[in-house]
Amino acid sequence: MFVLVNLKTYPCDPATVAEAARDATEESDARIAIAPQTAHLGRVAATGIETWAQHVAPVDHGSHTGHTLAEAVRAAGATGTLLNHSERRLTLADIDAALDAAERAGLETIVCANNPDQVAAAAALGPDAVAVEPPELIGGDVSVATADPEIVEKAVAAADAVDPDVAVYCGAGVSTGDDVAAAADLGAEGVLLASGVAKADDPRAALDGLLSGV
Amino acid sequence: MFVLVNLKTYPCDPATVAEAARDATEESDARIAIAPQTAHLGRVAATGIETWAQHVAPVDHGSHTGHTLAEAVRAAGATGTLLNHSERRLTLADIDAALDAAERAGLETIVCANNPDQVAAAAALGPDAVAVEPPELIGGDVSVATADPEIVEKAVAAADAVDPDVAVYCGAGVSTGDDVAAAADLGAEGVLLASGVAKADDPRAALDGLLSGV
Amino acid sequence: MFVLVNLKTYPCDPATVAEAARDATEESDARIAIAPQTAHLGRVAATGIETWAQHVAPVDHGSHTGHTLAEAVRAAGATGTLLNHSERRLTLADIDAALDAAERAGLETIVCANNPDQVAAAAALGPDAVAVEPPELIGGDVSVATADPEIVEKAVAAADAVDPDVAVYCGAGVSTGDDVAAAADLGAEGVLLASGVAKADDPRAALDGLLSGV
Amino acid sequence: MFVLVNLKTYPCDPATVAEAARDATEESDARIAIAPQTAHLGRVAATGIETWAQHVAPVDHGSHTGHTLAEAVRAAGATGTLLNHSERRLTLADIDAALDAAERAGLETIVCANNPDQVAAAAALGPDAVAVEPPELIGGDVSVATADPEIVEKAVAAADAVDPDVAVYCGAGVSTGDDVAAAADLGAEGVLLASGVAKADDPRAALDGLLSGV
Structure with a gap:
């Protein structure tokens, strides 16, 4: 099970x-990664935890002031990147180009999507994984795997029909070990979460709770 | 064969x-449609020719100043709409929502894409058709079916693998009957073109030339 | 007083x-205009009422699929256009270019803005008018002139300091004659409103109510 | 004279x-700053040179995956930020909000603009400085101060009329000491440049050439 903390x-x-995530992984079989802001990548990678970017731009070296180059996040320590998060949507053509950029820089990729149709579309572009995150559940208290289990199952089936090599993760409302276990039962190979750990008074305890569901 | 003039x-x-297109269709088995600007939809539809919108917004009735509602283009006479043209890119989520809007308003849909991977992605969203238009050939003198026949064949195969009910059209550089015939030979069920007719001194002659390839 | 119904x-x-607006203007000294969707411009202009576009694109004739050309809305009967509405934001460079496009097509212009600083910025680009519409009040029940009279006064002063030839209008929550009178008292030369007339069971009565404040 | 290398x-x-910039400043009265990619801010700041961000997002702490927070670039060592570069355009409202974000984080600001009208508009939003960069000259071999001296003079006058406290810089094609001297003669208090130093075989020599014009 892959747990990505955004x-x-x-x-x-x-x-x-x-650091809490790094310590937690030492006592668990789960794979944990942290996706900080671009400016914080170096500090996070220095702890030894697997580090992801939240976004990379669909561009190569050149005249692109203010954009986030895949090579730059790689050099700062990231080994993967989210793409098309609901808070950072990309055009279809730009998801495709950003996947090329990530591949060029050796970054693993997760493309986010709202529903099973978009999961199938994202899978057709050849990322390492897709994540289904219903927008109406993001930031809420109820996990997608509890609130809408069918959407996770359909996302898994949709991605599998297009390309069985693409992993499916799920997100939105994930905060407990039960949420993680429910996601795994529905066929998800990982979960994306954010506030449940990032805003926790005790991030280590929050992570241990999540990992109890693996 | 479907000929859509943008x-x-x-x-x-x-x-x-x-009017040239309407007259041309009366002497041909091909299906021709004209996609004018939104403000011109009524005038074009009044000629009796099949009329398409160039874009509809991914929204429903509501507070969306300056956006093009599917219902409004339908009421003005459009029966179909292009989506995600290379000059009017949409996010993946917005292509999905715009397809919902078009379906709600009873509009036929074509989603444009750059390459076979994006064609597969677009097909996964369930439009009536996808159109492959390599950006580097748009507006040029060489037809996609001549310059890059493999991209058309791969697009047809890619869409078919995802959903065999989705038609595949091709565009970019199409201007002669030979281009149309070449597209059909490669498996395309239609062509998108623009300047070849819209900028012709004699649009009727340009259309007749195209239709000679059907 | 100018009353623009979006x-x-x-x-x-x-x-x-x-038609309700046209009839209302015949019994009032106020100037009223209607800004419908682009696809409806011709139908609205045919009634004889002053007709405005909700948006025009910052482009000239050319390869701009799915964009709204100033010339096309002019040909459909519009004599003015809103720009940079809070639901259709433009970059600073594109507001500038869209003003050029509107001028080229002979369209009067109103640039929308959130606050007095943005009003001053918009005025510096040389539109015919600017409209201050605090986003938090748009669509609400309380008029900007009542909820935040200072913002209207400051907007009038800000535009005047940059260019005294630029008129200042206000919007957000305007629905009654008292709202219009309050706006005029604060120095606004016009009001923008939307749902108060567009969603009224009796648009003519709603307009007469507004005009009672002129 | 301020020399900002993007x-x-x-x-x-x-x-x-x-490092080349840091060493150059030690032998010059000019102020030099380097604006690297966000992921490189920490490495650049560690050299001791004044460090700028290329962009910050118009947001505060919260749910903004993939965006660049002003506080984060400040923590990474930036003390200023470009905004609205021609390669990273913002809406008028977002320039205003990004200026608020920069002020909140204690960052100095430069807002880029195409021409004197946009310079006046940008100045009305209260940045520390505006930079006029005609898009057609960016990346070229001829300096704005040589190719279009009038645009620099008009930009200085336009900003001064709106707010005399806002400094005016110029950019596009600046690469030699003569360019810097010409810009200063026209009233600019600084220059923005990019490839002339960033792509130079010997950045230190390129900088010394520029500083010879101060």
């Missing part, structure tokens, strides 16, 4: 969460 | 092109 | 509202 | 350019 632009200390 | 924001008289 | 993408019949 | 997403080593 720190968004929350006011947490990224190094503290990263 | 008038873009060219300085042509939309009614003149529409 | 029909957004509301499910109203644009011709019915246009 | 590294864009060029394939240069940011630390090498930063």
Whole structure:
């Protein structure tokens, strides 16, 4: 099971969460990664935890002021990147180009999507994984695997029909070990979460709770 | 064979092109449609030619100042709409929502895409058709079916693998009957073109030339 | 006093509202205009009421599929256009280019803005008018002139300091004659409104109510 | 005179350019700053050179995956930020909000603009400085101060009329000491440049050439 903690632009200390995650992985079989802001990648990677970018731009080296180059996040320590998160949508053509950029830089990829149809579409572009995150559940208290189990099952089936090599993760509302276990039961190979760990008073305890469901 | 003439924001008289197309269809088995600017839909539809929108917004009735509602283009006479044209890209989520809007309003749909991977992705969203238009050939003198025949064949195969009910059209550089015949030979069920007719001194002659390839 | 009724993408019949506005202007000294969706411009203009576009694109004739050309809305009967509405934001460079497009097509212009600083910025680009519409009040029941009279006064002063030839209008929550009178007292030369007329059971009565404040 | 070197997403080593700039400033009265990619801010700041961000997002802490928070670039060592670069355009409302974000985080600001009208508009939003960069000259071999001296003079006058506290810089094609001297003669208090230093075989020599014009 893969647990990706997205720190968004929350006011947490990224190094503290990263250290908690690193320590938690040492006592668990689960794979945990932290996705901090671009400016924090180096500090998070320095803790030894697997580090992901939240986004990379669909561009190569050149005149692209203010954009996030795949090579730059790789050099800062990231080994993977989210793409098309609901808070950072890309055009279809740009998802395709950003996947090329990530591949060029050696980054693993997860493309986010709202529903099974979009999961199938994203899978057709050849990422390593897709994540289904119903927008109406993001940031809420109820896990997608509990609130809408069918959407997870359909997403798994949709991706599998297009390309069985593409893993399916799920997100939105995931905060407990039961949520993680429910996601796994529905066929998801990983979960994306954010506030449940990033805003926790005790990130390590929050992570241990999640990992109890693996 | 479906021939869709996109008038873009060219300085042509939309009614003149529409009348030429209407007259041309009366002497041909091919299906021809004209896609004018939104403000010209009524004038084009009044000629009796099949009329398409160039874009509809991924929204429903509501507070969306300056956006193009599917219902409004339908009421103005459109029976179909292009989506995600290379000059009017949409996010993956918005293509999905715009397809919902088009279906709600009873509009036929074509989603444009750059390459076979994006064609597969677009097909997964369930449009009536997808169109492959390599950006580097748009507006040029060489037809996609001549310059890059493999891309058309791969697009047909890619869409078919995802959903055999989705038709595949091709565009970029199409201007002669030979281009149309080449597209059909490669498995395309239609062609998208623009300047070849819209900027022609004699749109009727240009259309007759195209239809000679059907 | 200028009263501009923005029909957004509301499910109203644009011709019915246009006819009510035309009739209302015949018994009032106020200037009223209707801004329907692009696809409805011709129907609204045919009633004889002053007709405005909700948006025009920052482009000239050319390859701009799915964009709204200033010339096309002019040909459909519009004599003015809103720009940069809070539901259709433009970059600073594109507001500038869209003003050029509107001028080229002979369209009067109103640039929308959130606050006095943005009003000053918009005025510097040389539109005919600017409209201050605090986002938090749009669509609400309380008029900007009542909820935040200072913002209207400051907007008037800000535009005047940059260019005294630029008129200042206000919007957000305007629905009664008292709202219009309050706006005029604060120095606004016009009001923008939407749902108060567009969603009224009796648009003519709603307009007469507004005009009672002139 | 302020010399801001924008590294864009060029394939240069940011630390090498930063060290060259730091050494150059030690022998010059000019103020030099380096604007690397977000992921490189920490490495550049560690050299001791003044460090700028290329962009910050118009948001506060919260759910903004993939966006660049002002606080995060500040924590990584930036003390200023470009906004609205021609390669990273923002809506008028977002320039305003990004300026608020920069002020909140204690970042100095430069808002880029195409022409004197946009310079006046940008100045009305209260940044520390505006930079006029005619898009057609960016990346070219001829400096704005040589190719279009009038645009620099008009930009200085336009900003001064709106707010005399806003400094005016110029960019596009700046690469020699003569360019810098010409810009200063026209009233600019600084220059923005990119490839002239970032792509130079010897960044230090390129900088010394520029500083000879101060």
